[in-house]
Amino acid sequence: MRFIARRLLLTVPVLVGVATLVFSLIHLVPGDPVEAMLGESASRQDVANLRQQLGLDRPLYVQYGSFLRGAVIGDLGRSLRTGQRVTAAIAERMPATVELAMAAMLFAIVVAVPLGIAAAVRSGTAIDHGATTLALIGISLPGFWLGPVLAIVFAVELGWLPVSGRGTPAHLILPAITLGAPLAAVLARMTRASVLEELHEQYVLAARARGVSRTRAVLRHAFRNSLIPIVTVLGLQVGAVLTGAVITETIFAWPGVGRLLIQSITFRDYPLVQGCILLIAVAYVGMNLLTDVVYGLLDPRIRYE
Amino acid sequence: MVRAGAAIVAVGLLAAVVGPWLVPFNPASQELAARLASPSAVHPLGLDELGRDVLARILGGARISFFVGVVVVGVSAAVGTVVGAVAGYFGGLVDDLISRVIDTLLAFPGLLLATAIVAVLGPSLVNVVLALTVIGWVGYARLARGQALRAREFEYVQAARAVGAGTGRILWRHIAPAVAPAVVVQATLGMAGAIVGEASLSFLGLGVQPPTPSWGTMLNGGRAHLLDAPHLTIFPGLAIATLVLGFNFLGDGLRDLADPKSR
Numbered sequence: 001m002r003f004i005a006r007r008l009l010l011t012v013p014v015l016v017g018v019a020t021l022v023f024s025l026i027h028l029v030p031g032d033p034v035e036a037m038l039g040e041s042a043s044r045q046d047v048a049n050l051r052q053q054l055g056l057d058r059p060l061y062v063q064y065g066s067f068l069r070g071a072v073i074g075d076l077g078r079s080l081r082t083g084q085r086v087t088a089a090i091a092e093r094m095p096a097t098v099e100l101a102m103a104a105m106l107f108a109i110v111v112a113v114p115l116g117i118a119a120a121v122r123s124g125t126a127i128d129h130g131a132t133t134l135a136l137i138g139i140s141l142p143g144f145w146l147g148p149v150l151a152i153v154f155a156v157e158l159g160w161l162p163v164s165g166r167g168t169p170a171h172l173i174l175p176a177i178t179l180g181a182p183l184a185a186v187l188a189r190m191t192r193a194s195v196l197e198e199l200h201e202q203y204v205l206a207a208r209a210r211g212v213s214r215t216r217a218v219l220r221h222a223f224r225n226s227l228i229p230i231v232t233v234l235g236l237q238v239g240a241v242l243t244g245a246v247i248t249e250t251i252f253a254w255p256g257v258g259r260l261l262i263q264s265i266t267f268r269d270y271p272l273v274q275g276c277i278l279l280i281a282v283a284y285v286g287m288n289l290l291t292d293v294v295y296g297l298l299d300p301r302i303r304y305e
Numbered sequence: 306m307v308r309a310g311a312a313i314v315a316v317g318l319l320a321a322v323v324g325p326w327l328v329p330f331n332p333a334s335q336e337l338a339a340r341l342a343s344p345s346a347v348h349p350l351g352l353d354e355l356g357r358d359v360l361a362r363i364l365g366g367a368r369i370s371f372f373v374g375v376v377v378v379g380v381s382a383a384v385g386t387v388v389g390a391v392a393g394y395f396g397g398l399v400d401d402l403i404s405r406v407i408d409t410l411l412a413f414p415g416l417l418l419a420t421a422i423v424a425v426l427g428p429s430l431v432n433v434v435l436a437l438t439v440i441g442w443v444g445y446a447r448l449a450r451g452q453a454l455r456a457r458e459f460e461y462v463q464a465a466r467a468v469g470a471g472t473g474r475i476l477w478r479h480i481a482p483a484v485a486p487a488v489v490v491q492a493t494l495g496m497a498g499a500i501v502g503e504a505s506l507s508f509l510g511l512g513v514q515p516p517t518p519s520w521g522t523m524l525n526g527g528r529a530h531l532l533d534a535p536h537l538t539i540f541p542g543l544a545i546a547t548l549v550l551g552f553n554f555l556g557d558g559l560r561d562l563a564d565p566k567s568r
Contacts, residue, residue, distance in 0.1 A: 017409030021418075028425045136557065140550035142501050144508040144524055145542030152535045163531075239414035246420065247505060251528070262509055265424040277413075277421045285412045 003296050011289050016068075018285065022278045023067045026056075026270050037080060037268045050080070054271070071278060077271040079264070086275035090257055096166055097256035100248065101241050103172050104180035105234065112184040113230070116191025121218055123196055131188060138185025143244050147178040147251040164253040171252075179248040183237050190233040194226035201225075228298050235291030239284045307558030313551025321371045324364035332357060332365035332518045341534040351536040354526055359536065363544050365518035369430070370500045370548065377437045377499040382492045384438075385445025390480050392446070393453025394472075400450070407443050407450075415440045416502055423511045433512045437502045441495065448491055449484045456483035486563045494556035497549040504545050520545045 029036050034051045051057045054077070055066060070076055076086040112135075119131035151174060155163040162171050198204060199222050207217045246258035253259070257276055264272035325332070330348075336356040344351040350359035392403035410418070422436035456462060462479045470478075506512035507521025515522060520541045527537030 013405060014408050014412045017405065018412045021409060021413070022421075025421055025425050028422070030426065033425075136553055137546075137550060140497070140553050141546050142504060142542070142549070144505060144521070145538070145546060148524070148528060148531055148538045149542065152531055152538065156532055156535075239417075243414040243416045246417065247508065250509060261420070265420070265511070270425070273421065273424055277417065280417055281413045284414055288412075 004293055007289060007292055007296070011285060014285055015282065018281045019068055019071045019278065020064075022274050022281070023064055025274055025277070026054075027060075029270070033270060037270060053078075076275040076278070079272045080269045081264075081267050081272075086271050089260065089272060090275055090279055093255060093257045093260045096254060097242075097245055097249070097258060099172065100175055100179060100245060100254055100256055101238075103176035104178075104183060104241060104244075104248075107176050107180035108184035108187050109234070111180075112187035113191050115184075116188040117195055117218065117223060119188070119192040120195035120199060121214075123199075128192075131192065135185040135188040135192075138181050138188075141181060143178050143182065143247050144251060146181055147174070147248060150174050150178060151251075164251075166254055175248050175252045175254050178251065179241060179244045182244065183234075183241060186237060186240075187230065187233060191226070191230055194229045195222055198222035198226045228295065231298075232291055232295050235287055235294070238287040242280050242284060306554050307562065310551050310554030310556070310558055313547060314555055317367060317548045317551060318371060320364055321367035324367065325361065328358065328361045328364060330358035330361040332361040333516045334358075341530060341537075343534070344536055350540045351534070353523070353537055354530060354534070359523070359540055362518040362523055363520070363541055366520040366523060366541065367544065367548075369513055369517065369519050370503065370545075373430070373434055373437070373503040374496040374499040376434050377441050377502075378492050378495045380438050381441030381495065382445050382488055385442035385447075386449040386481075386484060386488050388442070389446035389449025389451075390453040390476060390484055393450040394457050394476060394480055396454075403446070403450070407446055410440065410443045411447070413440070415498075416505055419502060419506065420509065420511065423506055428506075428511045428514055430513050430517070433503055433506050436506070437499055441499065444495070445488060445491060448487055452484040452487055453480050456480050459483070490556055490560045490563055493552055493559055497552035497556070500545065500552070501549055 026033050032047075034047050034054065034056060035042065038046055038050060048057075055063055058066075074087050078085055079089055082089070115131050115134070119128045122128050151163050154161045154174060161173055162168075165171055195218070199218070201222070204217055204222050207221050208214070212221075242258075245256060246261055248254065249256045249258035250262050257279065261273065261276040261280075264270075264276065334357065336342075336352060338356070339352055340354055340356040342348060342352040342356075348358050348360065350363065353359055353362065388403055392400045419433075419436040419440050422439060423432050426432040426435070457480065459479075462475060465475050465479055503512055503519070504521030504524070507519040508525045509521075510525060513519035513522055523541040524538060524545075527534070527541070530537050
């Protein structure tokens, strides 16, 4: 419990820092942010009204306090374009992003774990070199290229899958592969390294000496013990998945938070931009916290460091 | 792996430097009548939606990619290494303050913060470089801090301190060489990250603005023509993937050389 409480306490200053940075974003806009939002043709009255609506006419420390309070109670203002509450707009899009992220992670696990285990078991052979090279290629393929290429092949040429949108499970396949491919590559490398390390441990050799089959020794003994670093990498990669979702959702017109962010940037809807960034950052911090806590629970040595 | 990576990067660099002179077309000149033309003998990679030569634009885009990579990595590595080494060497309050800033910036998925910064500053090449540098230095700082923390306990560093060497001299002569190998490996992999970062922001319409050629902007333009001109998507993407793969091969190979245990 003390470990969890300490880890939670350490997260508080980070969250305050995150909120401060997100708050300061609107003040980084060159010139007057209100005029930037409304455009040159806006009347003085409109500019004054919006400035008041956003609270930008108040002293900076009051704005900051109000933003922090709003962030804690979930009141991030209203979208300039639609008038909808920022939290409601994000909540509406959240299920789509979560669905995509989960599908991408599932794809990554299904592809990467067997590949990583095969590479470790056959270390130094053509299978290992092939898997390692494939993983490095996977890391190097940017999603904004892989996505359109998959769409050209499987949607345009073969006509097997829809090009864009959300609705049926078929709509999910191409975005999930696009988002999951780099994660699969990282995970395959980690699985290989982790299983390889365990394979050299004496308990695996002892299991083999006792007559345990090679497959059982790998899967029941080495792989199970190599799971901690693999799960940790998976947790830490959530940030990459969330960032990748912005691009993947844009490519496939997937109605999630990432696409909402890009749309709000296009319309200079800064309250919505701030809300999306804050939410993604907080989700990222939360996942890192969860990963740390789970790691600490699984491996007691971490708790006492 | 190092050789393959170095060869790919060298070819890419050569293409960026001399390539635009070898192609008889300007990346901005248009043949509107032949827009979206497929690859041919005259235009080996075809023409884009405005009738511009795709090969000329890819070579022009290579210059932008290398420029962004070198500037972002150079500044990030320099700033991050100095800040991280100072934090690690001095410890105490200095370390606490710097570590809190690092923790806060690391709390954002990197490219997301860059997207936010460019979104408020406005889309341009300068702002892309600025945003990628703001997110880039943190990784080097964390790395250098860890290395410096280790290095300050080395006997030769303590001996230098004991004989009265100044802080600046210890940092420059003893800590910096201990930190450098890890930073070089990180910088090589960082080139790949910076190139993808610029291309991602340009793809989202937040980076390099037309008519300046950029691989990300080219891919963004190709999205509307997946059906009738897939070459607009395939070739710029191949250029990015190949160069990034080259830097990743090089970085991975260098890491193996620097730390044989990781092999």
